[in-house]
Amino acid sequence: xxxLEYIGTTAAQGFWRNPVMxxxxxxxxxxxxxxxxxxxxxxxxxxxxxxxLESKVxxxxxLEDNARxxxxxxxxxxIESDPAVSRVDYVTKDQAMARLVDIAARRPDxxxxxxxxxxxxxxxxxxxxxxxxxxxxxxxxxxxxxxGVVNDxxxxxxxxxxxxxxxxxxxIGGVAVLAMMLIVALFVxxxxxxxxxHARRDEIEIMKLVGATxxxxxxxxxxxxxxxxxxxxxxxxxxxxxxxxxxxxxxxxFIEILPLSFGTTFVWQLVGSVFALALAVxxxxxxxxxxxxxxx
Amino acid sequence: xxxxxxxxxxxITLDDVSKRYPNGTDALRDVDLEIDSGDFVFxxxxxxxxxxxxxxxxxxxxxxSSGRVWVDGQDVVRMRRSAVPKLRRRVGVxxxxxxxxxxxxxxxxxxxxxxxxxxxxxxxxxxxxxxxxLVGLSQRREHFPDQLSGGEKQRTAIARALVSRPKILIAxxxxxxxxxxxxxxxxxxxxxxxxxxxxxxxxxxNAEIVNALRRRVVHxxxxxxxxDEREGQYAA
Numbered sequence: 001x002x003x004l005e006y007i008g009t010t011a012a013q014g015f016w017r018n019p020v021m022x023x024x025x026x027x028x029x030x031x032x033x034x035x036x037x038x039x040x041x042x043x044x045x046x047x048x049x050x051x052x053l054e055s056k057v058x059x060x061x062x063l064e065d066n067a068r069x070x071x072x073x074x075x076x077x078x079i080e081s082d083p084a085v086s087r088v089d090y091v092t093k094d095q096a097m098a099r100l101v102d103i104a105a106r107r108p109d110x111x112x113x114x115x116x117x118x119x120x121x122x123x124x125x126x127x128x129x130x131x132x133x134x135x136x137x138x139x140x141x142x143x144x145x146x147x148g149v150v151n152d153x154x155x156x157x158x159x160x161x162x163x164x165x166x167x168x169x170x171x172i173g174g175v176a177v178l179a180m181m182l183i184v185a186l187f188v189x190x191x192x193x194x195x196x197x198h199a200r201r202d203e204i205e206i207m208k209l210v211g212a213t214x215x216x217x218x219x220x221x222x223x224x225x226x227x228x229x230x231x232x233x234x235x236x237x238x239x240x241x242x243x244x245x246x247x248x249x250x251x252x253x254f255i256e257i258l259p260l261s262f263g264t265t266f267v268w269q270l271v272g273s274v275f276a277l278a279l280a281v282x283x284x285x286x287x288x289x290x291x292x293x294x295x296x
Numbered sequence: 297x298x299x300x301x302x303x304x305x306x307x308i309t310l311d312d313v314s315k316r317y318p319n320g321t322d323a324l325r326d327v328d329l330e331i332d333s334g335d336f337v338f339x340x341x342x343x344x345x346x347x348x349x350x351x352x353x354x355x356x357x358x359x360x361s362s363g364r365v366w367v368d369g370q371d372v373v374r375m376r377r378s379a380v381p382k383l384r385r386r387v388g389v390x391x392x393x394x395x396x397x398x399x400x401x402x403x404x405x406x407x408x409x410x411x412x413x414x415x416x417x418x419x420x421x422x423x424x425x426x427x428x429x430l431v432g433l434s435q436r437r438e439h440f441p442d443q444l445s446g447g448e449k450q451r452t453a454i455a456r457a458l459v460s461r462p463k464i465l466i467a468x469x470x471x472x473x474x475x476x477x478x479x480x481x482x483x484x485x486x487x488x489x490x491x492x493x494x495x496x497x498x499x500x501x502n503a504e505i506v507n508a509l510r511r512r513v514v515h516x517x518x519x520x521x522x523x524d525e526r527e528g529q530y531a532a
Contacts, residue, residue: 209355210385210413
């Protein structure tokens with residue numbers, strides 16, 4: 001029990017006896033974690049957006065009213081033979097109208113005033129294995145326009161493409177920024193702990209002399225690093241929770257159609273990830289710092 | 297060459313030990329030495345003769361360049377790093393500069409050796425009191441090092457070295473910073489510790505003490521054992 005007390009007290013002393021560096025480390029780790037949390041949340045939002053868009057029809061071919069069924073079936077078979085295509089659905093104009101009526105019932109801004117005639121067309125709805133293949137498949141289908149079967153090709157999922165690009169850029173950029181922040185945070189924490197090690201070098205020398213294990217020497221410093229990490233994580237979490245409401249509001253307004261809601265599970269995962277990273281960086285940085293000293 | 301399995305009473309064995317530092321200095325050369333359990337041995341020699349290097353090998357602060365070192369039956373050279381703390385708990389060490397922690401009281405300095413090696417609170421208190429009583433510092437237990445005389449500081453250091461009941465006590469120039477009267481007090485304490493059963497190895501320059509005690513003297517010169525006498529004198 002006294003050992004634990006010693007380890008805990010020494011770690012806390014190490015933090016408070018060197019307040020400037022401790023606060024600087026906490027701030028740096030907090031900032032890194034904030035970026036990390038922002039990155040996770042944005043990534044999650046974009047993934048959800050991509051998922052939603054991908055689950056919708058990626059390409060639609062509107063058919064000529066007088067197209068022969070055999071030609072339509074032949075076209076369908078040809079599209080299905082493309083390895084990039086995962087599914088092709090034939091939607092009659094009646095089915096399309098039923099869908100429209102259904103949507104109108106849930107949207108006060110859409111009203112269907114006349115249901116006696118149906119101006120919609122039969123269509124083929126194509127789902128792709130990967131959204132990024134949409135432009136190629138669309139281009140090849142556009143060549144069919146005007147040959148008696150295909151009236152128009154709608155390639156609305158260009159949005160998916162853009163989202164994919166944004167996600168990719170954000171992933172690469174986010175990882176790069178995070179990696180840099182991680183290095184800065186590690187550098188600051190290693191130096192903070194190094195100062196703590198230097199301040200206690202006589203004590204460490206005596207501990208080693210009387211037979212303390214390396215782990216016993218290490219633990220107060222690791223704990224101090226973890227303390228810095230935890231305080232940084234608390235600060236980052238507090239900022240995230242305070243800022244989450246307004247930021248989400250802005251994002252939902254920005255991407256109106258998407259169901260941008262993270263849910264409790266994701267919030268807990270986010271907080272958990274932030275604390276896990278904080279403890280790993282704090283404890284890991286301290287380990288690095290003490291390792292050089294113990295190796296002597 | 298020392299027989300590896302000798303008479304069975306050796307606590308320390310150095311077998312053909314040499315130590316060369318990276319800068320090319322030969323600190324120890326072909327040293328053979330056996331110290332029996334219960335011995336009181338003076339290690340003498342001028343500065344740079346290799347006394348401190350030999351001590352550092354015994355507590356495995358350093359490894360020899362060649363040769364073997366056994367302490368309390370353990371091969372110090374080949375032992376795993378994780379086994380070193382246990383070795384050091386069996387070998388108490390005191391230094392010329394005391395190495396006390398200034399922000400800890402006498403009792404805390406002594407108990408520190410047990411606290412950091414995983415002993416319970418009760419064991420720390422009991423053994424600290426015993427060690428303080430042995431060195432005659434029970435009354436000064438709550439004082440800080442800067443409130444102590446040089447002799448008291450060294451007695452605190454000795455109490456800390458003895459608190460874990462080591463088999464061997466190594467004293468590296470323990471009287472180097474003390475006046476003659478205080479030096480004798482420390483020597484008397486070390487003799488008493490030895491009489492209570494702890495093997496003692498003391499590195500010293502103090503010819504007066506060595507000559508008065510007439511114990512075993514191992515003389516090092518340029519890293520070599522040049523003399524090893526049962527009831528020796530400090531001879532230049």
